[in-house]
Amino acid sequence: MRDREGNLTIKVDPKWIDLAQEFRRKPFGGHTPALQELLALMRTAPIEGRYFLWLSKPHTEWTLAKMSDTRPLKPTLIGPSFTSLEEAEWHVFKLRWEQLTGQKLPIN
Amino acid sequence: MVSVMGYADRRSVRVGEHIQFKVSVDGAPTYRATIVRLIGAQTFPAPHAPEFKVEVMACPVNGEHKGQHHEIPIGSYAEIPTHPKLSRLTSCTLAASIWPTLPGSGEQAILGTVDGAGGLGLHLDKEGRLALVVGGQHFVLPRKLRPRRWCFVAASLDAETGTAIVYAREAELYQFDTLGAANQRFAKVPTPAPSERPFRIAAAHDGPKAIRHFNGKIERPRVLGRALSLTDLGRLALAGPAGPAHIDAIADWDLSRDISSEIVSDLSHNGLWGRTVNLPTRAVAGSNWNAERHDWRAVPDQYGAIHFHDDDIYDALWPTAFEVTIPAGWKSTTYALHLEAGDAEFWVPFFVRPKHGEAKARCAFLVPTCTYAAYANFRSRVEGRWSELYHGRVTVLDRTDFLMEEYPDLGSSTYDPHRDGSLTLYSSMMRPVTNFRPTGRVYKFCQDMFFIAWLEHRRIPYEIVTDDDLHAEGIAAISDYACIFTGSHPEYYSTEMLDAVESFLRRGGRFMYLGGNGFYWRTAYHPTLPGVVEVRRAGQGFLASDVERESHMSFTGEIAGTWHRVGRPPNLIAGVGMVTQGFDACTGYRRTKESHDPRAAFIFEGVREEVVGDFGVLMGGAAGYEIDRHDVALGSPRHSLRLASSFNHTNVYDISVPAFTDLVPKWSEDAPDPVRADIVFFETPGGGAVFSVGSIAWSGSLSWNGYDNNIDRITRNVLMRFIDPTPFRMPEGA
Incomplete structure (x- = not known):
């Protein structure tokens, strides 16, 4: 989990590919407890520098963006743009996986 | 970058009344204003979501306007009008107790x-x-004040000798580590020059502007007419x-008086009363x-502090850009001022009611403006x-x-x-x-x-009432209608x-609660100031x-x-009460x-289906986002019918369970049974009835499949019966 400052207190093992595959199959909805815990790690990082989605076309297109590292927060649109929230969610998952494990996810 | 923003002096306006709009534009010389009627919202693509229709209203203010940038004077303080007694201080003592929250900032x-x-100031x-x-x-007294510790502070200035004592004494009940008194004497202190500025508590002046706002509590600020000795300090x-006015008081403000108001009361004989600014x-x-009472009305002298913040904001105080008088032909529904400048836009919605006594519809949409106010500028969604x-x-x-990041002076919501x-x-x-x-x-x-x-799609005649109207007028705001829906x-x-809703039901009114997490937080409107609500999160320490x-x-x-917590659970009036929330997926009801x-x-x-609402534009179902459950133990009427229950909520809903109820959270793949939304119906003794859906997402299913679906059908069935004057009868034995 994370401590009060947001630092990780456990290490995410890059061998947990099954969790990534589970998320790929179903990004929204019921998840196994192990995946839910992994997502809790990903979703509770400090807000500074966090990925989010910029609503680039009303409810039809979302662009990957990142918060500034300092406050007041400023958005930086880094792309790509998505026409599916599921695809956008998966893209962010892969980026965060790499942040947490230091390795790229070997699945698409 | 161009930006344009605005607000109105009210949310609800009757035909024939006026509404004033305030506008600020940044980075452009002009802006375009258009008064529109709103049907739907800019949400998801058709065909399952409603089309977003914006109808331009004939209105003289429509068109290009010269723009001006206005600042928001954020930060609270108290101000006492300029008075010779305070303007020409010579030998004197300034004193208060303070609880600073950001010393050194x-x-x-x-x-x-x-x-x-x-x-002159402390x-x-x-x-x-x-x-x-x-x-x-x-x-300067060399000791740094510690955050969140009560400290008596004073400065005694002797103009005849040009000397001063600056004095601090930390004193807090129940603490073992308080610091004692400290003081420093100074010589060659100048005599204060007369000042025509108003006297302020918790802010200094930069011309007419307030600056150097104090963060923290201030209690019993005083100005005494002589230089107190160290012993007297x-x-x-x-x-x-606590206690009566000091014998030497020029001004002695007792902040335990008039707590519900903006008034700052002076106990001295000089009548130097003031008012707070920005709440x-x-x-x-x-x-x-002394840890004996929580009710300030019982022990006001123990609640004689005011907590000032440099980011308090009540009223942006922008000048009125234009005023609109609602013409007789305008239907009671939802409108907005649409502002555009360059590629920026901003919306200022408002609601039109019929003229007093001219309601015609059988039902009214009770628009939750109180909730909109509590969530206004919900900063934590961006920053949290x-x-x-x-x-x-x-x-x-x-x-x-x-915009909340670009313009921090927009302030925060009650969640932040x-x-x-x-x-x-x-x-x-x-x-x-x-x-x-x-x-x-x-x-x-x-x-x-x-x-x-x-x-509009179903061509159901309706009118609008807002929470603000219901609060101000009570049952009179809704008594013209057979049915109101949330x-x-x-x-x-x-x-x-x-x-008002309870009285309405006791007189035979019908109430459709078409949402979730309703009637949850007790909220207070200010007794005199419009457009502001108070929420205190007692019982849920996770927020503060x-x-x-x-x-x-x-x-x-x-x-x-x-x-x-107060003892009047939502189940009493709605038949259901909040269980939990989760926004990742919605489901149907069985x-x-x-x-x-x-x-x-x-x-x-x-309706032939046994499962209803298993579709919708809000995450796929009518049951979800925030959900409420039927529970007789919590006050749902014993004769209420639990008609349907949602099922298979995701485990994201489990995360919030402990925040809202005492259920033990389980991170299982399938949500535990208590995590569900219930559809409930019951009759009331006066011939009225209640229908509740216990889910925020309900409205996201109405338009599914071109409005041809069982959620639309159920909602229409209930509404049509609820506007029928035939009384409901309480069931036998109820």
């Missing part, structure tokens, strides 16, 4: 008239040390904050709070670390959301901490509100527009609003500290917290045996 004024090199310097400020010079420190928090525990966790998906934001970490208790609509619009996140107002689209999330309710000892509303004195009870036959007429 820039210079902060405790009291005085300092304006540049002029005036300040914390930028290091957090107490300073007498006179003639632009700082006479010690006596004053030990005397505590600093009142009814907060003072240095002498936990938002994404309990929403179960990556946060989606747009340019309007980031102040800069000093204390929770925001007051939230105002008298400023631009970034999440009160028919665009962006489909939630609150934006989602409530689904109801307008549905009513928006998707009527979470914040004042006592007056709840009483100090919620218990400051658990009575300053606006009304009422016990604060959830209606459940009908129960009770749905086949003859009492409920009218509800399911034409």
Whole structure:
């Protein structure tokens, strides 16, 4: 989990590919407890520098963006743009996986 | 980058009345204003979501306007009008007890008239040390004040000898580690020059502007007409904050008086009364709070402090750009001022009611403006670390959301901490509100527009009543109607609003609660100031500290917290009460045996499915986002019918369970059974009835499949029966 400052207190093992595959199959909805815990790690990082989605076309297109590292927060649109929230969610998952494990996810 | 923002002096306006709009534009010489009628909102693509229709109204203000940038004068303080007694101070003593929250975070004024090199004041310097400020010079006591510790502070100035004593004594009940008294004597202190500036508590002057706002509590500020000796300062420190006026008082402000108002009362003979600006928090525990009572009305002298914040905001005070008089032909529904400048836009919604006594429709949409106010400028959705966790998906934001970052002076909602970490208790609509619009996140107002689209599509005659009207007028606001129905999330309710709905039901009224997490937090409206609500999170310490000892509303004195904590759970009026929330996926409801009870036959007429609402534009179902459950133990009427229950909620819903109920959370793949939304129906003794859906997402299913679906059918069935005057009868034995 994370401590009060947001630092990780456990290490995410890059061998947990099954969790990534589970998320790929179903990004929204019921998840196994192990995946839910992994997502809790990903979703509770400090807000500074966090990925989010910029609503680039009303409810039809979302662009990957990142918060500034300092406050007041400023958005930086880094792309790509998505026409599916599921695809956008998966893209962010892969980026965060790499942040947490230091390795790229070997699945698409 | 160009930006344009605005707000109105009110949310609800009757035909024939006036509404004033305030507009600020940045980076462009002009802006375009258009008064429009809103049908639907800019949400998801058709065919399943309603089309977003914006009808331009014939209105003389439509067109290009010369723009002007206006600042928002954020930060609270108290001000006493200029008076010779305070303008021409020579030998004197300034004193108060303070509980600083951000000492060392820039210079902060405790009291005085300092304006540049002029005036006299008692300040914390930028290091957090107490300073007498006179003639632009700082006479500083070397000790740094500690955050969140009560400290008596004073400066005694002897103009005849040109000497001063700066004095501090930390004194807090129940602490073992308080610091004792410290003082420093100074010579060659200039005599203060006369100042024509108003006397301020918690801010200094920069011309007419307020600067150097104090963060923290101030208690019993005083100006005494002589230079107290060190012995006298010690006596004053030990005397505590309560008691009659000091014998030497020029002004002696007792902040335990008039707590529900903006009034700052002076106990001296000089009548130097003042008023607070930007609603600093009142009814907060003072240095002498003795852990005996939580109700400031019982022990006001223990609540004689005011908590000031440099990010308090009540009214942006922008000049009126234009006024609109609502013409006779305008239908009672939802409108907005649409502002455009360059590629920027901003919406200022408002609601039109019929003229007094001219209501024609049988039903009214009770628009949850009280909830819109509590959530106004919900900063934590952008800045908060936990938002994404309990929403179960990556946060989606747009340019309007980031206006709160570009313009921090827009202030916060009742969910957000102040800069000093204390929770925001007051939230105002008298400023631009970034999440009160028919665009962006489909939630609150934006989602409530689904109801307008549905009513228009079904050509159901309706009129509008807002929470603000219900609070102000009571049952008179709704007594013209056979049936009233809520928006998707009527979470914040004042006592007056709840009483009005209950009275309406006792007189045979019909009530459709078409949302989730309703009637949850007791909310107070200010007794005199329009457009501002107070929420105190007593009973839910996860949002803030100090919620218990400051658990009575300053606006009304009422016990604060959830209606459940107060002892009037939502189940009593709605048949259901909040269980939990989760925003990653929604689901449908499975009908129960009770749905086949003859009492409920009218509800399911034409509905053949046993599972209803397993579709919708809001995450795939009518049951979700925030959900409520039927529970007789919590007050759901014994004769109420639980008609259907949602099932298979995701485990994101489990995360919030402990925050809202005492259920043990389980991170299982399938949500535990208590995590469900219930559809409930019951009759009331006066011939009335209640229908509740216990889910925010309900409205997202109305338009599914071109409005041809069982959620539309159920909602119409209920509405048509509810506007029929035939009385409902209580079931046998109820």
